[in-house]
Amino acid sequence: MxxxxxxxxxxxxxxxxxxxxxxxxxxxxxxxxxxxxxxxxxxxxxxxxxxxxxxxxxxxxxxxxxxxxxxxxxxxxxxxxxxxxxxxxxxxxxxxxxxxxxxxxxxxxxxxxxxxxxxxxxxxxxxxxxxxxxxxxxxxxxxxxxxxxxxxxxRPKIVKFEGQDKFEGRLIHSHDYKDSKQYEDQVNVVVGAGNSAMDLAVELGRVGKKCYLSTRRGAWVGKRVGDHGMPEDCALNTRFNACMINRILPKPLVNWLAIRQCQKRFDHAKYGIMPKHGFFSQHLTVSDDLPCRIITGSVQVQPDIREFTSHGIVWADGTVTDGIDNVVMATGYxxxxxxxxxxxxxxxxxxxxxxxxxxxxxxxxxxxxxxxxxxxxxxxxxxxxxxxxxxxxxxxxxxxxxxxxxxxxxxxxxxxxxxxxxxxxxxxxxxxxxxxxxxxxxxxELLGCKPNPLDFMLSNPRLAHALLFGPNAAYVYRLCGTKVWDGAEHAILDIPRRMDVCLSGRKVEKELTTPEWAEYRTLVAMFVGVMVFVVYLLRAFIL
The missing domain is CATH 3.50.50.60 (FAD/NAD(P)-binding domain)
Known part of the structure; x- marks a missing residue:
């Protein structure tokens, strides 16, 4: 055949x-x-x-x-x-x-x-x-x-501003940006508020005289490093959180909690990047370094561009910045x-x-x-x-x-x-x-490989706990259905070790002793998880 x-x-x-x-x-x-x-x-x-x-x-x-x-x-x-x-x-x-x-x-x-x-x-x-x-x-x-x-x-999205053609400095899209060598000791402007814009502003803020970050709407800025120094996305992208956010808690409450947590890191209004929209109304921008660049003065957030001059920019609020050498448009694709x-x-x-x-x-x-x-x-x-x-x-x-x-x-x-x-x-x-x-x-669900933590609650409680409270990595979709992978369970349970092992070459013994109640936290978490899923099932299939 x-x-x-x-x-x-x-x-x-x-x-x-x-x-x-x-x-x-x-x-x-x-x-x-x-x-x-x-x-x-x-x-x-x-x-x-x-x-x-x-x-x-x-x-x-x-x-x-x-x-x-x-x-x-x-x-x-x-x-x-x-x-x-x-x-x-x-x-x-x-x-x-x-x-x-x-x-x-x-x-x-x-x-x-x-x-x-x-x-x-x-x-x-x-x-x-x-x-x-x-x-x-x-x-x-x-x-x-x-x-x-x-x-x-x-395909870069090219945004045109008034007077752009008469600007005598360098103006490129972030698509064509390679490294910071040509931008050292110069005044640079980055346009945009996405991940590329943040990365560029942070990098140019370190090597240039000054970097201005121009944003029309602002952005909620998340981080890579979460609590206890672990990856933030692993802590956020769990089945428990997804259930709470999408099924249980009222959306206004979830939005308020997310903004409150985001504001704890740095006050977005004081730093000039506060948006008017809700936390979940944008794709989250991620930058651990931006607040540090802003507080040290190497990056300054500015409003949208009204127009270009030959060597500067008139901002949307009417203020003017002259002596600009380079503008990088991080305006998407x-x-x-x-x-x-x-x-x-x-x-x-x-x-x-x-x-x-x-x-x-x-x-x-x-x-x-x-x-x-x-x-x-x-x-x-x-x-x-x-x-x-x-x-x-x-x-x-x-x-x-x-x-x-x-x-x-x-x-x-x-x-x-x-x-x-x-x-x-x-x-x-x-x-x-x-x-x-x-x-x-x-x-x-179309493939028939969506995992259900309840299926493993009695037979494999450790795996059930990982499925409910651990990161929802791709391995979880190889536990059931067609094309099951024999290594899926080990890959899931081994995630914490793989996250830890690459952090340091220096071995340090923990000085703090584990409190006696800690050994029961898994059971408590599982009980809470069961209750949450019961509520979820009631909402989804009965109420």
Whole structure:
């Protein structure tokens, strides 16, 4: 029997797990990678200024911790930092590709030029992929399925301000920023309030004379390092917290508690970055260093830009700053699907497209042989989300998962977009926002692999406790359903050790003795968890 083949565009965070799951479901992946190495965005490209190629800056450290970033069957090495530098993130992807033997399926220096439905698509759902190799030879090849996995950080969103053309200093998008060498001892401006903007402001604040951070709306600023020095996202992204936030507590109370906690770290109003919107109305910006830069005077938050002068900026409040050398626009990115039938099949406007679970277009629901993987902005790590989308896609192709009809997809899209519009500030940044745990659970329910802590309460209470109160890492979705991974339980229970072991090379004995009541805290926590889930079940199925 001839094996079915799947074309995968891109060999990075979305493309590699797509290839892994293609193999798991007996599809032969053909990965088209335009560069000579894997990694995509996470491979630093010091000399690369191609507007179609994404790249981190030299100093980039990922905002989500290694355990939350990990793919479902590949825990990161012990010695990797909890928050990995881009070189470690790239190394993790390379190790993953080696572990699953993906390199033989990658065609390097091959650029996909277009994707279209085959002439007999109505009969078999097949696709034609046009591509160019390193010899500039163009070819077209037929595939049973196509995965678009090239990410959404390649097309810079260019914002125009009045007088911008007469500014005589350097003005670039953060897409083209590599390192701080050309910005030392100069006056710099960063425009934006996302994670890239914060990273840039902090870096330029250290090396320049002064850095101004211009923001129109402000932002709630979170942190990487949580209580007791542990990864904040591991503490926040738990099933217990998700249940409390989304099912039990009133939303105004949750918003008040979140803002109160955020304000404890630094007063956003005094520091000039206080937004008018609620805590959950934006994608959380993460920066441990920004308050330190502001309090030392190396970074100053400014309002929006009214207009440029030849050597300065007039701010929205009418004040003027002269002597500006450089402006970096960290104003985000735009996506489109021009690669597929010249953008006619899946229209995208203002970063909005009608896609079921951010991955499937309803008009192809009869076959579902084309998918977009990784098109999401989760309140957590993107890697597990991309992997789960790929897993669902191939499971559905092989009959292990059932997708809704076209009408069902349309209803789900309408509901999701209405929820986004209701919760988030209107912005191209929030059009693909998803709640990490809720979204992963939605995909898992379609796959039949959503874990229930109650199932393990008696047989394995330690695992039940970890599922309820521990980080909701991707391993939890390999405990049940199809494609169970034998190492999932150990990977889950070993998370605390892997988080601790990379923190220090110096062994220190704890001086404080453990209080006698501490040995009962797990039982108390489990009892509280059971009560919470009872309330959840009552609300969900009875009330």
């Amino acid at each position: 001839i094996k079915k083949r799947c074309a995968i565009v891109g060999a990075a965070v979305s493309g590699l797990p797509s290839a892994r799951w293609a193999l798991a479901y007996d599809y032969e992946p053909v990965i088209f990678e335009r560069l000579d190495k894997i990694g995509g965005l996470w491979r630093y490209k010091p000399e690369q200024f191609n507007p179609e190629l994404a790249s981190v800056m030299k100093s980039t450290v990922i905002d989500t911790s290694k355990e939350m970033n990990a793919f479902s069957d590949f825990p990161p090495p012990d010695h990797f930092a909890n928050y990995m530098h881009n070189t470690q993130m790239l190394a993790y992807l390379e190790l993953y590709a080696e572990h699953h033997d993906l390199y033989p399926y990658i065609r390097f220096h091959n650029t996909v030029l277009g994707v279209r439905r085959a002439d007999d698509y109505a009969k078999n759902g097949r696709w034609l992929v046009k591509w160019r190799d390193e010899r500039e030879t163009e070819r077209e090849e037929e595939f049973d399925a196509v995965v678009l996995a090239q990410g959404h950080h390649a 735009l996506f489109n699907f021009d690669l597929v039938e010249n953008g006619q099949l899946i229209p995208a406007k203002d970063n909005t497209a009608r896609l079921y679970k951010n991955m499937l277009t309803p008009q192809l629901a009869d076959w579902n042989t084309l998918v977009i993987v990784g098109l999401a902005q989760p309140s957590g790590a993107i890697h597990p989300v991309a992997e789960m989308q790929a897993r669902l896609f191939f499971a559905a192709l092989c009959g292990d998962a059932k997708l809704p009809s076209r009408e069902g997809m349309e209803r789900d899209i309408d509901s999701s977009q209405a929820e986004l519009a209701k919760q988030f500030v209107k912005s191209t940044r929030h059009t693909i926002e998803v709640d990490y745990i809720l979204f992963m659970d939605e995909l898992a």
